[in-house]
Amino acid sequence: MGCKKKCRKTEEKQMKLQAALDTLTLEECLELLEETKGSIDIVEVGTPFVIEEGMVPVKAFKDKFPNIEVLADVKIMDAGGYEADKCFEAGADICTVLGVSHDETIQGVVRSAKKYGKKVMVDMIAVPDLKKRTEEIDQMGVDYICVHTAFDVQKLGQDPLNDLKTVNSVIKNAKSAVAGGVKLETVDAIVNEGAEIIVVGGAICNAKDRQAYAKEIKSHLK
Numbered sequence: 017m018g019c020k021k022k023c024r025k026t027e028e029k030q031m032k033l034q035a036a037l038d039t040l041t042l043e044e045c046l047e048l049l050e051e052t053k054g055s056i057d058i059v060e061v062g063t064p065f066v067i068e069e070g071m072v073p074v075k076a077f078k079d080k081f082p083n084i085e086v087l088a089d090v091k092i093m094d095a096g097g098y099e100a101d102k103c104f105e106a107g108a109d110i111c112t113v114l115g116v117s118h119d120e121t122i123q124g125v126v127r128s129a130k131k132y133g134k135k136v137m138v139d140m141i142a143v144p145d146l147k148k149r150t151e152e153i154d155q156m157g158v159d160y161i162c163v164h165t166a167f168d169v170q171k172l173g174q175d176p177l178n179d180l181k182t183v184n185s186v187i188k189n190a191k192s193a194v195a196g197g198v199k200l201e202t203v204d205a206i207v208n209e210g211a212e213i214i215v216v217g218g219a220i221c222n223a224k225d226r227q228a229y230a231k232e233i234k235s236h237l238k
């Protein structure tokens with residue numbers, strides 16, 4: 017498989033490409049999903065997009081592209097069960113909760129996901145002790161633990177590869193995911209380390225030829 021044993025990445029299925037749609041309009045997103053059909057496994061309704069449009073894109077993507085999983089990147093921090101219910105009722109397959117939240121919040125999101133038969137991704141953005149928090153969250157029944165280099169620190173030259181190695185070294189139950197400035201130049205190192213889901217936002221959305229870029233990135237996933 018070309019992936020380290022501990023990475024908990026999928027053993028039979030292919031790694032998944034998640035396209036993060038943060039700043040495009042709904043119409044532009046629908047065009048992008050049409051153009052990139054076959055390359056994108058999960059479409060992320062990014063946090064800025066949720067702020068702009070609420071759950072409207074979640075419903076629209078689910079209606080028009082029923083074969084693509086929809087992730088609502090709501091980055092839940094409190095009222096876990098209530099907020100996750102809203103995402104799943106709108107049609108999301110996966111919703112996000114922050115790793116820095118209280119355990120009770122994450123547990124509420126997990127209960128909601130189980131109720132609706134959906135999935136939970138924990139976003140480890142800004143978690144101070146990544147190893148320790150990953151070990152704790154890995155016991156909570158979440159589906160994915162996502163390392164994430166924030167937009168606001170990407171410009172300082174940070175990237176998520178070392179954090180991915182840390183998470184992969186300790187997880188036993190959840191699968192890993194990775195986000196934060198991933199692009200063609202950096203994807204191979206991530207693929208070699210191993211992750212179930214690779215999130216690519218700006219690199220696809222800002223590409224001159226989005227269709228070709230998404231296809232190329234997808235072709236690097238194992």
Ligand SMILES: O=C([C@H](O)CO)[C@H](O)[C@H](O)COP(=O)(O)O
Nearest residue numbers: 036062063196197198216217218
């Ligand atoms: O989650 C994201 C960010 O915090 C803004 O909400 C992005 O969707 C994520 O970082 C992926 O986007 P890129 O970093 O542009 O690949």
